[in-house]
Amino acid sequence: MAPYASDDSTTAAEGREPGTRRRRAARYVVPVAVTGVAAATIGLVPALADAGDPDLPDITAQQLIEKIATSDVQRLSGTVKISTDLGLPDLGGLVDGMAGGLAGGMASGSPGQDDGGSAADPSARLTELVSGTHTLRVAADGPDRQKLSLLENAAEYSLIHDGEDVWGYDSASNEVYHATVPGSAGERTKERRQMPATPRELTEEALKAVDDTTSVTVDGTAQVAGRDAYKLLIKPRQEGSTIGAVSVAVDAKTGLPLKFTLTPAGGGAAVVDAGFTQVSFAKPPASTFDFTPPEGAKITEDGGTDRAPETGRKTEGDRAGERGGIEVIGEGWNTIAAFDTGGQGLPAATGGGGLGDLGDVGGFLGSFGDEVSGSFGSGTVFSTRLVNALVTEDGKVYAGTVTKEALVKAADARK
Template sequence: MATNENRQRKASRYVVPVVVAGVAAATIGLVPALAASGDPDLPEITAQQLIEKIAGSDTQTLSGTFKISTDLGLPSFAGLLPAPSGSASADPADKLTELVSGSHTLRLAADGPDRQKLTLLDGSDEYSLIHNGNDVWAYDSKSNEAFHEKAEGKDGAEAEEGRLPGTPKELADEVLKAAGDTTSITVGGTAKVAGRDAYQLVIKPKQSGSTVESVKISVDAKTGTPLKFTLASVDGGKPVVDAGFTKIDFGKPDASAFDFKAPKGAKVTEGAAEKGAREGADKPFGGLADLGGFGAGLDGKDGSVDVIGEGWTTIAKLDSGAPAPKTDEAPKEVQGFLDALGDKVSGKFGSGTVFKTKLVNALMTDDGKVYVGAVTPQKLVETANAAK
């Protein structure tokens, strides 16, 4: 008879495509919906001028509250993946994956590249992530567990990499960095966000085959700081990601906001001491700013990933070296989940299954090839056919 551990391991194998999609979406978007109360009358501005305003923004200090809601169009996979053996419930690598689904409220404080604090609110419980100088702390009030790591030896470039993950500023930077000839960028009017006057930058793919309908960034008219980020899918319905401030203050937070001492009786887990022993261990927030990217966590059997196409229809291809999992062989607890998530497809490439979300889709062929990107299932099939 199979042990519980073996059943969990087998279940985990079948949920990998879902987790890859979810984590990829996590970096592309968080969530908040701020009701606009009257569009402010602001001086006209071109898209180029607004992009320059964002690039020139030098906001180093702020505090506030923002809301995150993410709708990938996925059935719930809560409980399908067991917590890694020996992991602490306060470990950021585990805890913040909760942000890939549902709606969440967070408090944020920042004072330059060396001090940031992010608090996830869940009823009376709180989960806090604090970066203060060379220390990174995480604390889960529900379990009374703390997690600690050293953020060692960061130069300016590394500190820049360690900005708070998932803020509208971080999301805007990633999108604008990737914008090019395949992208249409316009100014879509004005809005009121967190009581601030804002311009709305609208970004749309020019290419067909992308799952992204548009990205809308609300930019503070005075400071150039992105206040809200909304990513809409070609599937329609709720935004895939809607992240924005409900309250914001650009004043310098009190230094005590970044102090942390584990409460008496709390279980404290120390992170890996060796550089590279734990992915992202030498970065603020455990490298969470690196979560995402359409090949996140994927390695081919020879460690390589082929990139096909460009812009919004970029597809990552790898060879897993193993046949795709069969739904009818999956544990009962995940069969219904996979049936709702996957569609059988065939073509010149042979046959396989498309695991689909509103944003990231993955084609796993029966001979072990994997194609993944923010593209439609049809685009994945066409790419697999052309690769034969």
Template sequence: MAANTKTSRKVARYAVPVAVAGVAAATVAMVPAFANAGGPDLPKVTAQQLIEKIAASDVQELSGTARITTDLGLPKIASGLLGGGGIAGGSAAPEDKVAQLANGTHTFRVAADGPDRQKLTFLDGKDEYSLIHNGNDVWGYDSKSNEVFHEKNAGDAADHGKAGDRLAASPQQLAQDVLKAAGPTTDIGVGDTAQVAGRDAYQLVLKPKQGGSTVGAIQIAVDAKNGVPLRVQLLSSQGGKPIVDAGFTKVDFAKPSADTFAFTAPKGAKVTEGSDEAGKGKAPEDKHWKALESFPGLDALTGGANGKGDVKVLGEGWATVAQIDTGAGKGLTDLEKSAKDKNAPKEAKQFMDSLGDKVTGTFGEGRIFSTRVVNALITDDGKVYVGAVTKDQLVKTANAAK
């Protein structure tokens, strides 16, 4: 694939349906577990003490089961782009699977033995998808398609972080990521106690100090004995069920057996070596992206393969909004006209149907692509404003930017 085509694909994924492409990365890193009714009676702790308890935890060995349920409020086209509710099927490359976690409910088994050995197995009915990091090797295996992805030298300094990122779905790492992102715009306190996966836990609660965020709070359940985060729950500022609800249903802190992380490609399996070959058009969502990328109206809005988009960060903390100026000189009106063309792909019409009613302000006119977490305002003059803020806050920010 030519470099300019890759650039076009990257811009298209971020500048227009950003509420689809960005949501996975923004929310899969915020995962909770399941608390029983009526929390245990535990000694009182402060938020600072609880954070220190997490930081001091030296637990590196565990195994268990967990579940992730994600309700982002995505329109139909977005669910298609994320590959539907099933995790099994299609390419075995990790990149093809991660985005699918941003849609529906997924159950998985997890095991860890220090920084060099981790395993996640996602269960989809009788089918499984396993991601294994064992020393210098990273394996991905899809039982439904009988395909294997293999990447060597994952233990090298340059690649070790990449392997860790792919397997960082454990509540421990996810909670650390959330705490690292918390800054002066966040109130941090201690909530009610809970019992998670049969273990007593404290709950650390993070809330935005500012108004206008789509996030109401993030709750992290912390094991009362060893400080391991067992839960992170992402709650909407609009109420209702959690946006993301996942975590341990069962956990054991004993050392997993060595053969847990052993993997040999099954006989007859198709093996793909190296990240350069990963996910070349085989993922369920790729056919949808390919159709959208061939849509001339979308190409005009993103500036095409040679577009030079300008991104500015507006606001701070929970109210941060990205302003993207594609430099194409064309915007929503051109996109709407192209979608009406008889040769336009059906995905283009579905994308247009997913946009909300028109909004106006000092920025001009536009329409909002809305989810429970991320909202994106696409204007008639070719700008895109996107952030984890409410529609009203998004319009307010766009007005102030003019």
């Protein structure tokens, strides 16, 4: 991402300080930046506290983003509540069965795993966060020690990173997953951040989308988990996005994002709402990151990311080559990903087709979509409260956080 740019405006507070002037917002690069994204226009309106909210010093959005970027919280522990509501239909056991089959297929490429995979594999377990409400306990002691525990009704799933070791433990099944992540501390930190789960990681992902198609302002102050915070408001300037706004509560002292809320353009409850309900910046006890597999536990060793694929098993590169790769259409918040499955759209009720041999599932899934047509032909749009996807009759797929009309327009233009 290119450095954020600001104009030469000063805040009202600066005008009240004769003979002095706060430095203008610096040009800098956010650590999670994506190369090539244009400079953003950042609002320079200082935060104004609402009634009952903490009265904090004035700050501009540019300065607040810089505060997030330079935040260096290495140690913390706390509880995070995350709620996700994509508006997906309740397909009951069908979804469970399909998810289990996919998880088993992914896991079968790993030495030491059976066809059913491991109940403690984080690649499957952390996907549970994409729906419903969950409570997480989190702890960190520098880049080499982190722990995340997903609390359930009568069980707990824990993911522990301690040096080069990563342990996953599912208490319900008494299964253990173990992997190693060799390399520098920075490389290991990058490796562990594959599934955003905390307000900080969600905020980093949101900031990647900030460019000149985005409005960024400071929207008052708040208290989160007993701490004073500024509220950063990120909104698309473009029409056609399903994203209404992203609100981030940023700890006034440390710059750590404490709460992340994404609301849809269509209104209603938040699609994602993740925030600390309790947080401490004291050093967690060393015992927090200790793990020894319980007696009798089934242990699955991951073979690592450098293992060779099984004979006859297609790699992601093979599949991408077959479907012609992913094409990016549009810019900013209206970006659409398009690719060709090389098939015939949704599978017929008898099975077959470009999306896999799903049998009667193909016709069943089609009933949840909206039929659309245009100069591209015809197809089906599957909608959630955030992400929409168009599957055309000739097997092309268009997906993004955009409206149904934007998908049809993109398909017509690409014909």
